Amino acid sequence: MTAARRAVSNRRTRSAPRPPEGTPPRAELARQARTELADAVRIARWADTEGVRGACLPPGDSGTLSAEAAERAAAALELTSHQVQADWDRARLAGLVELHGDTARPGWRLQAWDRDDGAVLRGWVALFDAWSIAHPAPSAFAPGPVAEVVEAVPQLLSLLQLSEGAFLVSALQDLLEQRIAELRTERCEVPYGGGIPEPRAAEAEAEPGEPADAAGMSRGPDAAQAESAQAASPKAESAQAAFAKAESAQAESAKAESAKPDAVKADAGAPAAEGPPSGVLLDWALDALVSVGALTVGDGQARLTPLGNWAVWVKLEQICVAAQSPAGNIERSAEDMLRGCARLTPGPARDEYRAWLAARPSGSAVSELLDAARGDDALLRGLAFEALRVVGAPAEPAVRSVVDEPGLRPYALMWLAEQEGVDPDDPLAVLTREEATWLWIDTAAAVADHGEAPLLVRHLDSAVQGTVPALLAEVRAVGHPRTVQVLVALAAAHPDPALAKAVRRAAFQVHTGEA
Known part of the structure; x- marks a missing residue:
């Protein structure tokens, strides 16, 4: 399978490590995680019901509840204000609550809490990863x-x-x-x-x-x-x-x-000096x-x-997998790594992503991948978000932050939807028709630059419009910078002379600015 074919495909194949013998079943682990986070879920659901926003979230206070909001929650949940603040912090660290400006919203893990064991376990692992934040060190020490x-x-x-x-x-x-x-x-x-x-x-x-x-x-x-x-x-x-x-x-x-x-x-059991x-x-x-x-x-x-x-x-299993970098991209920049992975099939490419990510802090790695996605190469944009799928939940805040960037918005929305369990084969369940058309053009640009002509022709079948005339009518309205090049390449590749002529006419109209 070529890199361009991979860019067209929306299906993602994932593999999960098998736990060692003696590990409780996944459902039992999820039950234990739900027990550990029960109080955090309770405060998150209270916040969802109450609509925590504005004065409840003091500006510049890292998302902590105001004293007034903590007292209201304490009265409603029969807790102390200190317990409320602690549970609120755990809810934020576990991704049960998300902060958007001065408003707290339920995270996707909270929405999937009762039905998705994977979301529950990822939420607990996020809290485990942040143990030193969840339970800060004594202030007496430097x-x-x-x-x-x-x-x-x-x-x-x-x-x-x-x-x-x-x-x-x-x-x-x-x-x-x-x-x-x-x-x-x-x-x-x-x-x-x-x-x-x-x-x-x-x-x-x-x-x-x-x-x-x-x-x-x-x-x-x-x-x-x-x-x-x-x-x-x-x-x-x-x-x-x-x-x-x-x-x-x-x-x-x-x-x-x-x-x-x-x-x-x-x-030995007495308080130590x-x-x-x-x-x-x-x-x-x-x-x-x-x-x-x-x-x-x-x-x-x-x-x-x-x-x-x-x-x-x-x-530990992830580290062992990450140690395998057959293509040797681990020391390269994100853009060079993605270009190296463009020649690989999905399995080896994911191994390269894991190795590359393991060699650097996830925050800077995610930022570097997003910078690569902002470039002119549409194939790298698609591969960058493939690598971000390997990162998973830790990349969610950074991906949400680019939702308003036109060039990254469709990819970011699809990535976030997949994190929430939405079927990636139905883009209209996530994107507007205009955004889905923009993504179709961007993927076609990747195919035109790196794929074969027959693949570009088959790419027509993935358009949400269903017919070529409807597609051409809407393609001209989305304003993608590669629209003309994509239409010219499609006209040159298509075996039907009449259709190729219509596509060339549409390319000329986009180029000259005709309605």
């Missing part, structure tokens, strides 16, 4: 140490997933300190005063090719892909070495725990992951919940 802990947490999560069981918190503390020391060494930075020791001599001698991170779990919507880039390239034995180190650390911690006097063990920043921040990170339903902590041990285990496994 941003630097907090950022280091956030950057180190993905490796801890990957080791918890690989261990397939409980993990001593004391062992996690040791691993956290080692990881932060490695991060500082990589940046050639002087450690912050106190709190986290410099790496010991034995630890400082990293094995050749050892990965910077063993997993790419996100620290937020943009940080996930950046983590993945670090984890995609190292050798497999490096991850095994990291896991072996973790097991060793856990064994040493268990041994040290058993050697403590009984009096010391008895005090103020420790170093790393210890306090590890407690915060674990509490944050517990609060979003990804982790359980008790008796000095941490364990991933079924939801957390599934999410971490999916992200």
Whole structure:
């Protein structure tokens, strides 16, 4: 299948990774996710009913509810104002509520909440990705140490997933300190005063090719892909070495725990004295992951919940897929990458998109793809939105922001509709007739530039007008900049002389500005 044929086709083939043995069924995972987000759904539905807007959303306050709106919600839902604000934040992070200017609207996930398990799981994963935002770090600590802990947490999560069981918190503390020391060494930075020791001599001698991170779990919507880039390239034995180190650390911690006097063990559950920043921040990170339903902590041990285990496994699986870049486009710009993928069939092209996206933060990657879509090449525009389908929900805000750009509007509306489960084979269910005609011309331009003449002729069948005279009448009104070139190419390719003549006449009329 040629790249141009791919540009014409509206059907999208998707493949989902199969979860490991022992993972609860998808329906059970969705049930657990619904339970975790039940309070957030409740406040989102209240906001939908009340029509939260204007004074309810103080300007410049990042979408938080006003005190007056929080009090109204608290009275209606029998909650405290603090609980309302917390549930509101979780609803926004999970995509259950969307902010449009001074108005809050129900997100598409809320609309599909009761019928679409996929929407529910994506909503929970969005909250999991934003754990450090959902449960902010103590304000007493500087941003630097907090950022280091956030950057180190993905490796801890990957080791918890690989261990397939409980993990001593004391062992996690040791691993956290080692990881932060490695991060500082990589940046050639002087450690912050106190709190986290410099790496010991034995630890400082990293094995050749050892990965910077063993997993790419996100620290937020943009940080996930950046983590993945670090984890995609190292050798497999490096991850095994990291896991072996973790097991060793856990064994040493268990041994040290058993050697403590009984009096010391008895005090283990008592409030600890103020420790170093790393210890306090590890407690915060674990509490944050517990609060979003990804982790359980008790008796000095941490364990991933079924939801957390599934999410971490999916992200590790994505990293393994992203590491495969047969066409070698991972280091290229978005435009060059898309041009390289134009020669590939859909499956290998998606692998290239995943590898390219894994090598950079999702925010900047999405912006670069949209910039490429704004160019003159219609084929790149279509491929850019194919790549954005691989990004999925994290790209939604950026795609919504370009809906008012004429050149991107039809693609953006179709992309958003597919996220909501609308059939992509029925453009008139999403687009106006004029927008559907504009998209037909743009796709025809891609075919004319990169495809074969017979394919351009067959492209006539996909026009919403149904007849060539109706199509020609409406094509002249939409104002697409490539209309003349498309009509000339279609006239040259069509085997029917009478129809080709009518198409050439329409091209001349568009060129001269005739009605």
